[in-house]
Amino acid sequence: LRHLLTLEELPRERLVALLDRAQAFADGAAGRPLAGTAVCTLFFEPSTRTRLSFQRAAQRLGADVLNFDASTSSTSKGETALDTMKNIEAMGVRGFVVRHSEDGGVAALAARAQPGTALLNAGDGRSAHPTQGLLDMLTLRQAKGVDFSRLKVLIVGDIRHSRVARSDLQALRTLGVGEIRICGPRSLLPDDETLDGCRIEDDFDAALEGVDAVMMLRLQRERMAEGLVSSLEDYHRDYGLTAQRLRLAAPDAVVMHPGPMNRGVEIDDDVADGPQSLVLRQVANGVAVRMAALEALLG
Numbered sequence: 001l002r003h004l005l006t007l008e009e010l011p012r013e014r015l016v017a018l019l020d021r022a023q024a025f026a027d028g029a030a031g032r033p034l035a036g037t038a039v040c041t042l043f044f045e046p047s048t049r050t051r052l053s054f055q056r057a058a059q060r061l062g063a064d065v066l067n068f069d070a071s072t073s074s075t076s077k078g079e080t081a082l083d084t085m086k087n088i089e090a091m092g093v094r095g096f097v098v099r100h101s102e103d104g105g106v107a108a109l110a111a112r113a114q115p116g117t118a119l120l121n122a123g124d125g126r127s128a129h130p131t132q133g134l135l136d137m138l139t140l141r142q143a144k145g146v147d148f149s150r151l152k153v154l155i156v157g158d159i160r161h162s163r164v165a166r167s168d169l170q171a172l173r174t175l176g177v178g179e180i181r182i183c184g185p186r187s188l189l190p191d192d193e194t195l196d197g198c199r200i201e202d203d204f205d206a207a208l209e210g211v212d213a214v215m216m217l218r219l220q221r222e223r224m225a226e227g228l229v230s231s232l233e234d235y236h237r238d239y240g241l242t243a244q245r246l247r248l249a250a251p252d253a254v255v256m257h258p259g260p261m262n263r264g265v266e267i268d269d270d271v272a273d274g275p276q277s278l279v280l281r282q283v284a285n286g287v288a289v290r291m292a293a294l295e296a297l298l299g
C-alpha cells in the first residue's frame with residue numbers, strides 16, 4: 001500500500017490486519033519505527049480530532065511532526081496545494097496527512113508525489129475519510145466482537161455530504177455486516193449507488209427497532225442555508241437521538257458519532273454522554289488506528 005486514499009481499495013484481509021495492529025497499539029504496543037521520518041499534517045480545512053490524533057500517532061511512532069496551517073500559510077498569497085506539498089516534500093518530508101475540500105483532492109496530490117512519499121487522506125470533500133472509517137470499525141469490533149455478520153447498524157443524518165458515511169459504508173460492507181439501515185431527510189440522502197443494498201427508512205423510530213449500533217452524523221448547518229433542511233427544531237424532532245428514542249434499539253446498542261457534535265440537534269446530551277455512547281472511545285481509537293496506518297505506509 002503506497003497511499004491510503006479510500007477504504008474501497010482495501011481488501012478484507014488488509015483491513016482486518018490494520019484493525020488488528022491498531023488494537024495492539026490500543027493495548028499498549030510501543031516502538032519507534034518512524035524515528036528519523038518527517039510527517040506533515042497538511043490541512044486545507046479545519047480539524048480537531050483528525051489532525052491532533054495523527055500528530056499524536058506520529059509522535060508515538062517516533063516521527064518528527066510538522067504542522068501546516070492553511071490560515072497562516074502562503075496559500076493566503078495564492079500558492080496552490082500542489083506547490084505547497086512539493087515545497088514541503090523538498091524539505092525531506094516523506095509522509096503527508098492531507099485534508100482537502102475537494103472530492104479527489106488528496107488523490108490528485110498523491111499522483112504528483114515523489115516515489116517514496118506517502119499520502120494519507122484525512123478527509124476529501126464528501127468522498128472519503130478512511131481513517132475515520134477504520135476507527136469506527138475498531139470501536140464497533142471492540143464493543144460487538146469481530147463477527148459483523150449478525151449486526152444491524154443504523155446510519156442517521158446527512159449521508160449525502162458525508163465522507164465519514166461513505167468510508168463507514170465501504171468498511172461495513174467489506175467486513176460483511178448483517179444489515180445496514182439508513183435514515184435521514186430525503187434531501188440529505190445521495191441519489192447514486194452509495195446506498196445500494198441498504199434498507200432506507202424515513203421514520204427514525206422504525207429505523208431504530210432492534211439495531212445494535214447507531215451511527216449519528218453531524219448536521220452540516222450550512223445545508224440549512226441551501227434549503228435542504230427546514231429548521232433545527234424540525235430536524236431534532238424528526239432525526240434527533242433522544243434517550244427515549246434510543247430505547248427502541250437493542251438494549252445493548254451502542255451510539256457513535258464522529259464529531260464534532262451538534263448537541264441538542266442530532267444528539268441529546270444524555271445520549272452523547274450516556275452509558276451507551278462510544279464517542280470518546282472513538283477518539284481514543286483514532287490514535288491507535290492512525291499509528292497502524294502510518295506504520296503500514298512509512299514504517
Ligand code: CP
Pocket residue numbers: 046047048049050051123132258259260
Ligand atoms: N471526525 C473528524 O473528522 O473530526 P475533525 O473534523 O475534528 O477532524
